[in-house]
Amino acid sequence: MSRPSSIATSTGMMLVSLVLVSLVVVANGSNFYQDFDITWGDDRAKILDHGELLALSLDKVSGSGFQSKNEYLFGEISMQLKLVPGNSAGTVTAYYLSSQGPTHDEIDFEFLGNLSGEPYILHTNVFTQGKGNREQQFYLWFDPTVEFHAYSILWNPINIIFSVDGTPIRLFKNLESSGVAFPNSQAMKLYCSLWDADDWATRGGLVKTDWTQAPFITSFRNFSANACVWSSGTSSCSSSAASSNDSWMSQGLGTTGQERLTWVRNNYMIYDYCKDTKRFAQGLPTECSLA
Numbered sequence: 001m002s003r004p005s006s007i008a009t010s011t012g013m014m015l016v017s018l019v020l021v022s023l024v025v026v027a028n029g030s031n032f033y034q035d036f037d038i039t040w041g042d043d044r045a046k047i048l049d050h051g052e053l054l055a056l057s058l059d060k061v062s063g064s065g066f067q068s069k070n071e072y073l074f075g076e077i078s079m080q081l082k083l084v085p086g087n088s089a090g091t092v093t094a095y096y097l098s099s100q101g102p103t104h105d106e107i108d109f110e111f112l113g114n115l116s117g118e119p120y121i122l123h124t125n126v127f128t129q130g131k132g133n134r135e136q137q138f139y140l141w142f143d144p145t146v147e148f149h150a151y152s153i154l155w156n157p158i159n160i161i162f163s164v165d166g167t168p169i170r171l172f173k174n175l176e177s178s179g180v181a182f183p184n185s186q187a188m189k190l191y192c193s194l195w196d197a198d199d200w201a202t203r204g205g206l207v208k209t210d211w212t213q214a215p216f217i218t219s220f221r222n223f224s225a226n227a228c229v230w231s232s233g234t235s236s237c238s239s240s241a242a243s244s245n246d247s248w249m250s251q252g253l254g255t256t257g258q259e260r261l262t263w264v265r266n267n268y269m270i271y272d273y274c275k276d277t278k279r280f281a282q283g284l285p286t287e288c289s290l291a
């Protein structure tokens with residue numbers, strides 16, 4: 001199931017040199033009061049521990065969610081999540097970057113719950129110019145409900161890399177030169193939510209949410225954004241002040257990253273749209289033959 005190893009394209013390198021001299025906003029030692037707004041679910045979303053922890057809950061009436069105050073145009077975004085334990089079948093925890101509008105871009109992590117002892121599915125997708133259909137799904141190599149684990153999105157002009165505890169699980173390269181749209185002009189906010197999706201989430205909708213187990217709770221902590229903040233049409237990275245913290249702007253997988261990615265694909269990947277010739281009977285998407 002492994003793909004040929006990848007090398008940053010010269011196009012990507014050129015793009016990067018344009019933005020390399022930049023001031024990057026670093027948000028570390030996160031505080032949920034400062035960085036996020038709770039957007040729905042009323043008191044089902046709770047900020048705890050002086051802003052260091054955020055808990056979302058889901059019951060029969062509603063789920064809940066929050067979003068970043070900032071919008072980003074490129075960044076290295078990371079958060080630690082501890083997912084709904086026990087019987088979490090039917091529940092979905094979403095953690096994604098998205099812009100607005102019909103031609104929006106989106107970079108998704110979604111965690112599909114399961115019966116006690118059965119594996120979660122980590123579902124990923126990339127939307128460009130309003131078009132998604134680029135699902136890849138994985139099992140995890142640990143139980144994501146016992147402890148916090150870090151889920152990260154590295155988004156720069158060269159590529160998008162999804163990582164779990166620092167291990168890359170998915171690469172989406174900038175293949176604009178081959179006519180594949182890449183998210184590089186629309187700023188995105190970070191959104192997190194917990195909701196009921198028992199019509200499709202677990203074993204394709206066969207296993208329903210057991211409401212006697214409610215409320216279901218997912219916890220979030222340790223948000224960090226090494227990122228270009230977009231505000232009033234300007235990027236914090238367009239300033240001429242140099243920063244030594246923007247190596248993420250030109251970061252690709254590297255040899256070790258490629259090896260780790262291959263390990264994940266060989267052992268934990270359960271669905272890849274690029275292999276789904278039934279679904280794409282007219283031909284696989286362009287990026288599938290180029291990745």
Ligand SMILES: *[C@@H]1O[C@H](CO)[C@@H](O)[C@H](O)[C@H]1NC(C)=O
Pocket residue numbers: 112113114115118119120121201202203204
């Ligand atoms: C739930 O467990 C079943 C049985 O092990 C498995 O087929 C499925 O992929 C798991 N995950 C989800 C989200 O359905």
Ligand SMILES: *[C@@H]1O[C@H](CO)[C@@H](O)[C@H](O)[C@H]1NC(C)=O
Pocket residue numbers: 078222223224
């Ligand atoms: C918080 O995340 C940063 C990276 O974003 C990591 O270096 C640090 O170890 C994490 N802290 C904890 C307590 O896990």
Ligand SMILES: *[C@@H]1O[C@H](CO)[C@@H](O)[C@H](O)[C@H]1NC(C)=O
Pocket residue numbers: 026028242243244245
């Ligand atoms: C780079 O980041 C580190 C840790 O976040 C910080 O201590 C340091 O001041 C930053 N350097 C610059 C030049 O921004």
